[in-house]
Amino acid sequence: MNNNWGIAIHGGAENKTKKEISEAQQAAYEQGLENALIAGWRVLNDGGSAVDAVEAAVRSMENNRLFNAGKGASLATDQSIEFDAAIMDGKTMKAGAIGGVKHIKNPITLAKTIMQKSKHVMLCATGAEDFAREYELEMKSDQYFWTEEKEKELEEAKKEKDVAGGHDTVGAVALDRNGNLAAATSTGGLVNQLPGRVGDSPIIGSGTYANNEVCAVSCTGDGEGIMRANTAHEVYAHMKYKGLSLKEASQAAMTLYKDRIEGDRNFVAMDKDGNIEFSFETNLMFRACKKGDEPSYVAVWKDEEVAWENEA
């Protein structure tokens, strides 16, 4: 029995200011976070695994149009909608991941099914879709994901000849009652990205990592930068090989190689003792956590201090 069990989630990190998000919008995000948090927490409370908890939390956000994952995914430059996702089990260090996959309602469940049912870690594109159909996972037509608002976002990004982070990525880390860590990340990619672009989310060691001995990490932010910097694995390496605390290691991984690697790196991380760290460089990170029977914390803005350190 591990009394430090709990879950922490993020729904992306952005540089929006308080003027750009209405009170009603903020309340909707907070409700979406709370729902996802509780979906994952319930699994843990019932004695379920960290893997199932992070999946449940991420599924909840994938089914909520507010977040850029599943239903809320962004449009690529050709109007296609593609998903990246990964899950990692800190106990077995098994992992499942998908990149550039269309039509799947819950990308994180496809990643978990690959981890549990195949000999592979990562499947991409139509091969992953075929695998999803074989395991009878729910598929959706483009219409399920499409909105007029997304098309406007794409048009604006095209005008500016840029790719836009949009609403980023969702993710979760958890420590279950048996002391097992897990991490999960899911994204709909960047507005106006090239078709087939794979970001950091499904890359084990970059956007997603879990290892019972050390920590679990799920990132959001500039995917290309996070991949080049191997951010999730750097949090782990700083803890394991330099002996840093989760907080110190998170700070180090966030700022490493900034001279060479641009873009913001944001993540939620949890260590084997149940400490939680939300590290982000942006103005806001949609985030929430709940440790055991303690109350939930839900936060949006930087000035809302949320983390969990065990009493010394």
Added chain:
Amino acid sequence: MNNNWGIAIHGGAENKTKKEISEAQQAAYEQGLENALIAGWRVLNDGGSAVDAVEAAVRSMENNRLFNAGKGASLATDQSIEFDAAIMDGKTMKAGAIGGVKHIKNPITLAKTIMQKSKHVMLCATGAEDFAREYELEMKSDQYFWTEEKEKELEEAKKEKDVAGGHDTVGAVALDRNGNLAAATSTGGLVNQLPGRVGDSPIIGSGTYANNEVCAVSCTGDGEGIMRANTAHEVYAHMKYKGLSLKEASQAAMTLYKDRIEGDRNFVAMDKDGNIEFSFETNLMFRACKKGDEPSYVAVWKDEEVAWENEA
């Protein structure tokens, strides 16, 4: 000026015994390695970059049917032929990668083009093929890659209901005269793999990694295990954070988490001082290296000691 410049390559690692490879076959592999080595070495000798050198070496092996990359790629379970590749520039820490891509003659050049010409790090499947066509990279029909022998290999793997490593993967690491490191890896995947399967080769920090401050690494072996273990980044982390030598760090990364992560991990690694390490658990690794104007070393079997350590 850096006087420790040089290049090291591998053409895969296997558990075949000496009885399973004829003298003529071995000579052909050695010639193929020598050709690739010299293609890369010439770039360095002429003052070119480590990035261009590793690309040249890998292209040479991609164009040689003996190696499982480009022309020699394995057949997936549906007879399709898909490529994974990545390249990383240790100076800028920029990277380019592709996963699950068909029809591209030289996958490593597509990865380099993504690194240099796009805002992305990784493209998969048809999105990557469209990008290749836009940049007028050479595409080939399935006929160019297909052989009767590959079909037989696939049939045998299907009988045994297994995926087979086949001839593995090719890769190169280099240190140029300006002290810049680079790594490149390219593969045709596993015989009988699921369509869309992405292995470790294109995963930055798993199959491929380069960072001027520390080392460059290119892996071959059990792709799923290498991804879960983040092998390339572990070599780096052991050197940077534990202060180990290249040789010690390579040994540590090869054996880490063996209790949880099965499969062989093999790689070539080079540090910023030009030391070279070939680490492999298999009976053989097709491998070669050449430092400055020293003679080339080409080797196949484990009992042929090949590495390069600078004189103390």
